[in-house]
Amino acid sequence: MIRKEHNCLQFTYEELEKLIYELHELGVLGIIFIGGGEPLMHKDFSKILYLCKKLNIKIGITTNGLLIDKHMEAIAKFADWTRVSMDAGNPKTFNVVRPNRIKNSFNIICKNISTLSKIKNGKLGYSFLLIENKKLNYSNVSDLFQAAELAKNLGCDYFEYKPMVDENHFLVKYSDEFMNELDNITKKISLLEDEKFKIIYPQSMNQYKEKNLVQYKKYKMCPVTYLRTLITPYGIYPCPYKRGYEKYNIGNIKENSFKNIWNYYKFENHCKEINACKDCNFFCIRDKLNQELLKLVKNPYLIDNIDFGETKDVFV
Numbered sequence: 001m002i003r004k005e006h007n008c009l010q011f012t013y014e015e016l017e018k019l020i021y022e023l024h025e026l027g028v029l030g031i032i033f034i035g036g037g038e039p040l041m042h043k044d045f046s047k048i049l050y051l052c053k054k055l056n057i058k059i060g061i062t063t064n065g066l067l068i069d070k071h072m073e074a075i076a077k078f079a080d081w082t083r084v085s086m087d088a089g090n091p092k093t094f095n096v097v098r099p100n101r102i103k104n105s106f107n108i109i110c111k112n113i114s115t116l117s118k119i120k121n122g123k124l125g126y127s128f129l130l131i132e133n134k135k136l137n138y139s140n141v142s143d144l145f146q147a148a149e150l151a152k153n154l155g156c157d158y159f160e161y162k163p164m165v166d167e168n169h170f171l172v173k174y175s176d177e178f179m180n181e182l183d184n185i186t187k188k189i190s191l192l193e194d195e196k197f198k199i200i201y202p203q204s205m206n207q208y209k210e211k212n213l214v215q216y217k218k219y220k221m222c223p224v225t226y227l228r229t230l231i232t233p234y235g236i237y238p239c240p241y242k243r244g245y246e247k248y249n250i251g252n253i254k255e256n257s258f259k260n261i262w263n264y265y266k267f268e269n270h271c272k273e274i275n276a277c278k279d280c281n282f283f284c285i286r287d288k289l290n291q292e293l294l295k296l297v298k299n300p301y302l303i304d305n306i307d308f309g310e311t312k313d314v315f316v
Contacts, residue, residue: 009233010037013044015253019231020051022258030058030080030314040067046074053078058314062127065109066102068116076116081123081315083160084113087131089146097131097140110154117155125200126151128161132178141181148189152197159189160200163208169241169282171204171213179208204283215283217276223293224286225274229262236261238273241284248273 011019023031031052033039040063042048049071052059058080065084068075075082088094091106102108117124128147132139144161151159164172174182186201193199207213225238235249236258242248250273251261274280276290284290296302 010042011233011253013042013047016044016048017051019253019258020048020055020057024055024057026259026262028057030060032060032062032315034060034062038064038067040071046071049074049078059122060315064098065112066100066105068109068112072112072116072119076119077121079120079122081125082116082120083125083127084109085127085129086147087127087129088140089143089148089150093140093143096138097129110150113154113156123157124155125158125160126154126156128159130161130163130174130178130182132164132172132174134175139178141178141185144182144185145189148192148199152192156197158198158200159192160202162202163204165282171207171283173213174208203285203288207283213283214281215287216281217284217287217290219290219294220275220277221294222274222276222280222290223297224290228286231258236265238265241280241282242274 020031033045033048039045039061049059059078061075061079061082063082063084065086068082068084085098086094086109087097088106091104094106098105113124113126126147128140128144130139130141130144132141148159148161163174166172189199207215222239228239230237230240230243231253232243233252233254234244235246235252237243237245237248238250239248250265253261
């Protein structure tokens with residue numbers, strides 16, 4: 001399969017406004033604004049957040065953090081969570097793993113995080129991608145504790161780290177030296193946790209412990225695709241992992257309404273497009289959720305036994 005998507009198109013505010021109203025009519029409870037590309041670059045991003053809040057749609061944001069100050073008030077008021085992708089604990093490492101043309105960008109982002117932490121209503125997180133380049137003999141794992149400590153000092157609610165994946169979304173194998181250092185630092189950063197600050201340990205790291213980076217599925221149907229859909233200026237994909245693959249592109253809101261596309265796809269083509277046991281042997285964070293949903297599909301009476309608790313997380 002060939003990926004045909006490039007990051008140069010953008011939705012107009014009018015297109016997003018129409019889309020968000022349609023999503024609301026269809027019963028959507030939450031929207032995550034995420035790349036490729038940087039969502040905060042949209043000049044009307046604050047207006048978009050306001051519209052979502054007006055319609056009682058929960059908001060999640062993944063950002064590189066550089067433009068938080070441009071939309072500070074709206075993010076602080078309306079976002080249910082904001083996650084900043086950093087991948088470093090100091091400017092030197094940041095300039096290697098996230099090079100850009102903006103001078104002192106690491107310090108700018110840290111200032112934005114600190115300011116937002118003091119006025120936000122939602123959760124604020126610091127994200128760290130574990131990077132190892134074997135050809136260059138380079139990794140950022142030694143930054144992990146420094147980054148977690150910085151996240152706590154800046155006022156974040158949590159620190160999240162996660163492994164690399166390749167272009168087909170399969171987990172990347174790290175060197176033994178990397179994994180040993182990671183194991184030592186993981187024990188150390190857990191000591192930073194308290195009531196106000198949490199370390200989020202990625203489910204995918206269990207695959208490394210089991211020495212199995214492939215996640216075979218025993219089911220064909222993926223029920224999560226009914227609950228979570230990716231919408232881009234280039235098309236609509238039933239799963240974020242399928243982004244950019246024309247085989248899975250079900251339509252474009254620049255050409256048709258989302259409601260028309262979704263209703264046709266949902267009833268006519270859904271089960272034909274994705275075969276999880278054939279097409280999805282990479283690690284999927286929603287595998288366990290799929291298994292539980294399929295149990296409920298097979299045994300609907302089990303729904304009555306579920307304890308949903310007081311807090312309902314709409315971001316499946």
